[in-house]
Amino acid sequence: MATKGKDFAGLSVALVTPFKDGEVDYETFRSQIEFQIEAGTTCLCPVGTTGESPTLTHEEHERVVDFVVQTAAGRIKVMPGVGSNSTAEALRLTKSAEKAGADAALQVAPYYNKPTQEGFYQHFKALAEETGLPQCVYNIPGRTGKNIEPETIARLGELENITMVKEATGSLDQASQVLASTNLTLLSGDDSLTLPFMAxxxxxxISVAGNIVPKDVIALVEAAARGDLHAACQQHHKLFTLCRDMLGLATNPIPLKAAMQMLGRDSGEMRLPMTPLDDAGRTKLKATLTAYGLL
Structure with a gap:
C-alpha cells in the first residue's frame, strides 16, 4: 500500500512568529517565508510550539495562518498548528485553516486534560471526519503530559484523512512500532532524531533548526532518502552539534529567536511567560553560531 501523506516528505519548518512592539511583525514574517521558499523547503508549519501559539489570541492565530497561506501563494505547502485540548476548539481552528487554503492540519495531542486512549481516538477521528484537510497527528508527551500509544495511532491510521504523524516522543522504538503498523508518513519532531527515524x-x-539552516537540513533528509549513509551521517553530526548547543540552552523557541536576532532575521522579541535568553546563554549561543560558520 502506498504511504499516505508522502507529498509532505522532506523538510517542514516549524516557523517562529516574529513580534515587534508586542504585535505580530508581518513584514519580517514575509521575509522569513520567502527565505524558506528560496531554500527549497517542502512545507511551512506556522503557529505551532515554535510559533508561540499559546500566547497568540485566536484572532491572531487565524490571521497568521491566512497570511502564511496568502504569502506562500501555492509555492510551498502550509500545514499550520490547529490543535487544542478542546475538540470543538480544534475543529473550529481546523475549519478556519481549511477555509484559508491550508494544505494540511498539524494536530497536537490534547494537553493538560490527559484523555484516555479512546479519548485521543475520538478527538482525532472527529477532526478527520468533519474537515477535508489531511491531518498530521502530533505526539509530544513531554509537553502534553500523555503519550498517544502506537496502538491508538494504528487505529487512527485507518481513517482516510489521517495521513501523517509528527513523532516527538524521542523513542525510536515507538517510531518503529508506528511505521510497522501503519502506512502513515512519519515526520521526526526532533532535529537530532531525523536520521535515526529515517533509517x-x-x-x-518538522524542524526547528530549519528556521536558520534549511539547506543543511534538506541535505540531510535528501541524503538519507537516497540511502547515502555516509553523507547523511556527516550532515547529522554537523547539525547535531548546532542543535545540542543551541536548542539545549533554554525552552524552545527562546534560543532559536535569540539566534535569529543575532543573524539579523528576527527581533528576538517574545511574549510572556517566555523570556529572552540570559547573557551567559547568549555568549554560548554566539560561540555556537560562530563555530558553525553562521557569524
Whole structure:
C-alpha cells in the first residue's frame, strides 16, 4: 500500500512568529517565508510550539495562518498548528485553516486534560471526519503530559484523512512500532532524531533548526532518502552539534529567536511567560553560531 501523506516528505519548518512592539511583525514574517521558499523547503508549519501559539489570541492565530497561506501563494505547502485540548476548539481552528487554503492540519495531542486512549481516538477521528484537510497527528508527551500509544495511532491510521504523524516522543522504538503498523508518513519532531527515524522508515522532519539552516537540513533528509549513509551521517553530526548547543540552552523557541536576532532575521522579541535568553546563554549561543560558520 502506498504511504499516505508522502507529498509532505522532506523538510517542514516549524516557523517562529516574529513580534515587534508586542504585535505580530508581518513584514519580517514575509521575509522569513520567502527565505524558506528560496531554500527549497517542502512545507511551512506556522503557529505551532515554535510559533508561540499559546500566547497568540485566536484572532491572531487565524490571521497568521491566512497570511502564511496568502504569502506562500501555492509555492510551498502550509500545514499550520490547529490543535487544542478542546475538540470543538480544534475543529473550529481546523475549519478556519481549511477555509484559508491550508494544505494540511498539524494536530497536537490534547494537553493538560490527559484523555484516555479512546479519548485521543475520538478527538482525532472527529477532526478527520468533519474537515477535508489531511491531518498530521502530533505526539509530544513531554509537553502534553500523555503519550498517544502506537496502538491508538494504528487505529487512527485507518481513517482516510489521517495521513501523517509528527513523532516527538524521542523513542525510536515507538517510531518503529508506528511505521510497522501503519502506512502513515512519519515526520521526526526532533532535529537530532531525523536520521535515526529515517533509517527505520521515516520520511522527513518538522524542524526547528530549519528556521536558520534549511539547506543543511534538506541535505540531510535528501541524503538519507537516497540511502547515502555516509553523507547523511556527516550532515547529522554537523547539525547535531548546532542543535545540542543551541536548542539545549533554554525552552524552545527562546534560543532559536535569540539566534535569529543575532543573524539579523528576527527581533528576538517574545511574549510572556517566555523570556529572552540570559547573557551567559547568549555568549554560548554566539560561540555556537560562530563555530558553525553562521557569524
Amino acid at each position: 527505520v522508515g521515516g520520511e522527513g522532519v
